[in-house]
Amino acid sequence: MAVDRRASPKGLGSRLIAVSAASFMALFVVLPLTLIFQQAFADGVSRYLAAIADPETLDAIWLTLLIAAIAVPLNTLFGVAAAWCIAKFSFPGKNILVTILDLPLSVSPVIAGMVFVLLFGAQGWFGPALAAHNLKIIFAFPGLVLATLFVTLPYVARQLIPLMLQIGRDEEEAAIVLGAGGLRTFLRVTLPNIKWGLIYGVLLCNARAMGEFGAVAVVSGHITGVTVTMPLQVEIFYNDYHTVAAFAVASLLSLLGLLTLLLRRWLEVEGRGAVGAGMKGLPT
Amino acid sequence: MTVSANEGSSFRFGRRDALPGFSPTLGLTLFYLALLVLLPLSALVVSASGMRWHQALAYLATPRVISAFRVSFGISLAAALINGVAGLLVAWALVRYEFPGRRILDGIVDLPFALPTAVAGISLATLYGDTGWIGGLFAPFGIEIAYTRLGIFVALLFVGLPYVIRTVQPVLAELEVEAQEAALTLGATSRQIFRRVLWPPLVPALLTGIAMAFARGVGEYGSMIFIAGNRPGLSEIVPLLIVVKLEEFDYAGASVLAVAMLFASALILLAINLLQSWERRRHGG
Numbered sequence: 001m002a003v004d005r006r007a008s009p010k011g012l013g014s015r016l017i018a019v020s021a022a023s024f025m026a027l028f029v030v031l032p033l034t035l036i037f038q039q040a041f042a043d044g045v046s047r048y049l050a051a052i053a054d055p056e057t058l059d060a061i062w063l064t065l066l067i068a069a070i071a072v073p074l075n076t077l078f079g080v081a082a083a084w085c086i087a088k089f090s091f092p093g094k095n096i097l098v099t100i101l102d103l104p105l106s107v108s109p110v111i112a113g114m115v116f117v118l119l120f121g122a123q124g125w126f127g128p129a130l131a132a133h134n135l136k137i138i139f140a141f142p143g144l145v146l147a148t149l150f151v152t153l154p155y156v157a158r159q160l161i162p163l164m165l166q167i168g169r170d171e172e173e174a175a176i177v178l179g180a181g182g183l184r185t186f187l188r189v190t191l192p193n194i195k196w197g198l199i200y201g202v203l204l205c206n207a208r209a210m211g212e213f214g215a216v217a218v219v220s221g222h223i224t225g226v227t228v229t230m231p232l233q234v235e236i237f238y239n240d241y242h243t244v245a246a247f248a249v250a251s252l253l254s255l256l257g258l259l260t261l262l263l264r265r266w267l268e269v270e271g272r273g274a275v276g277a278g279m280k281g282l283p284t
Numbered sequence: 285m286t287v288s289a290n291e292g293s294s295f296r297f298g299r300r301d302a303l304p305g306f307s308p309t310l311g312l313t314l315f316y317l318a319l320l321v322l323l324p325l326s327a328l329v330v331s332a333s334g335m336r337w338h339q340a341l342a343y344l345a346t347p348r349v350i351s352a353f354r355v356s357f358g359i360s361l362a363a364a365l366i367n368g369v370a371g372l373l374v375a376w377a378l379v380r381y382e383f384p385g386r387r388i389l390d391g392i393v394d395l396p397f398a399l400p401t402a403v404a405g406i407s408l409a410t411l412y413g414d415t416g417w418i419g420g421l422f423a424p425f426g427i428e429i430a431y432t433r434l435g436i437f438v439a440l441l442f443v444g445l446p447y448v449i450r451t452v453q454p455v456l457a458e459l460e461v462e463a464q465e466a467a468l469t470l471g472a473t474s475r476q477i478f479r480r481v482l483w484p485p486l487v488p489a490l491l492t493g494i495a496m497a498f499a500r501g502v503g504e505y506g507s508m509i510f511i512a513g514n515r516p517g518l519s520e521i522v523p524l525l526i527v528v529k530l531e532e533f534d535y536a537g538a539s540v541l542a543v544a545m546l547f548a549s550a551l552i553l554l555a556i557n558l559l560q561s562w563e564r565r566r567h568g569g
Binding site: 006007008009014017018020021022024025027028029030031032033035036039078081082084085086088089091097100101103104106107108109110111114115116117118119121123124125146149150153169172173176177181182185186207210211212213214217218231232234235238243246247250253254256257258260261264265 | 301302303304305309310314316331379386394395400401407438441504510535539545
């Protein structure tokens with residue numbers, strides 16, 4: 001938008017639209033968020049802190065951080081590679097590749113977890129072979145990583161592809177012609193151009209990796225201290241009627257979400273459209 | 285996402301490109317996708333084909349399965365349509381008006397995207413439960429929201445809202461105010477302006493947003509299981525039924541359900557796409 005044409009709502013109809021829009025948002029978005037923190041602190045700060053310091057919670061936090069520390073860098077590396085070949089080159093079958101790349105976003109999280117059970121579960125394709133070598137993937141750490149890798153796979157690539165398409169390849173070609181190597185061209189020419197989009201993609205990827213529930217729930221088996229991530233710990237506390245503890249963990253995840261939104265605002269200002277050029281908002 | 289613009293160099297096998305890195309990056313991409321996406325998803329198809337056609341159809345025709353599909357698809361569609369109306373309203377207010385708190389409102393639109401689904405689930409279940417802030421207002425009238433189909437509907441409203449707002453908002457922002465002013469000076473009523481000037485370009489974006497909200501709603505699991513009540517035949521959704529079947533080690537059944545769900549979603553999305561291109565053609569856009 002070049003010119004801001006917003007005016008304060010005049011007339012009954014306009015006011016009605018503004019008021020009903022604001023109240024709809026308040027009812028369906030602001031209120032649930034407020035409730036999380038109200039419930040978390042319902043029994044005071046000390047109970048809140050005790051819930052966070054609970055060994056089960058700490059295990060869950062550690063596990064969630066560990067999974068994200070593996071899944072996010074891998075999918076970032078993949079995202080950059082995929083964006084490079086898709087945005088800078090043309091080749092037959094490119095649209096099919098992009099469709100496959102998008103698949104994890106259009107599949108239910110439950111199905112995302114389930115496919116790994118079919119492959120590596122006790123009765124899955126590789127189940128007997130894994131059992132023979134005493135390896136566990138489902139109901140164990142590797143399964144959680146695989147499910148997380150699957151659901152967060154497209155985020156970085158989807159952010160970078162539109163951005164790199166828009167930038168084109170002239171600058172890189174110039175650098176190569178002037179004698180820079182491939183890696184140097186990428187680091188000195190490409191990376192500065194896509195920096196903000198890349199950071200944003202990583203942020204989204206991380207938020208989803210830490211917050212994923214459905215896919216992880218299917219492969220987890222809910223073994224306390226071993227395969228319970230933060231969102232699963234929320235579920236366990238909630239189903240055991242430890243409401244304060246459930247909302248305390250939930251409040252941490254909400255803070256992560258709010259931080260992601262805040263950083264995005266900052267990136268939009270800092271990157272001046274570099275973020276907007278990508279897919280706006282969090283895809284699924 | 286469509287990569288229609290042919291920005292890269294034209295492809296010829298064996299030709300050396302000025303830019304390096306095509307083969308290794310493409311190789312890595314193909315390898316990664318094959319391992320993490322294609323292999324797992326093909327396991328799903330193979331597992332589902334463990335059932336013969338008539339077996340699979342009989343399986344899908346059981347009352348519990350039919351009810352789950354009705355609940356999942358019916359309520360997702362209803363919520364997506366209501367989100368279409370509410371999302372248009374919110375996008376309109378955000379684009380056209382300046383009012384206190386507008387920027388905060390704009391920032392908070394994406395919250396349902398950013399909030400982990402389990403967190404949204406327990407929050408909405410508490411909020412709309414009998415003793416919750418909102419559920420408590422309806423309970424005296426005998427209206428239960430959480431743990432009923434109404435609860436599923438409410439949670440899907442929350443989950444789907446940003447899709448409509450974020451697809452409609454940029455289109456609305458680009459609409460020329462001049463066109464409306466011109467229509468106004470030419471004597472058009474505000475109703476005519478809406479129908480003839482504003483509505484046509486908005487429809488494709490609105491349909492896209494509704495389709496996205498719908499697709500997301502059908503697959504949604506995290507926020508659902510806390511508020512749905514999960515009673516088989518009443519408030520059980522397809523993703524939950526899949527989990528139940530997996531826990532019973534009925535892999536073939538779970539796979540048939542998953543494939544049927546993907547197939548049904550694809551059909552509906554195709555229908556919406558057709559509707560959209562028909563709209564575009566009709567208005568010559």
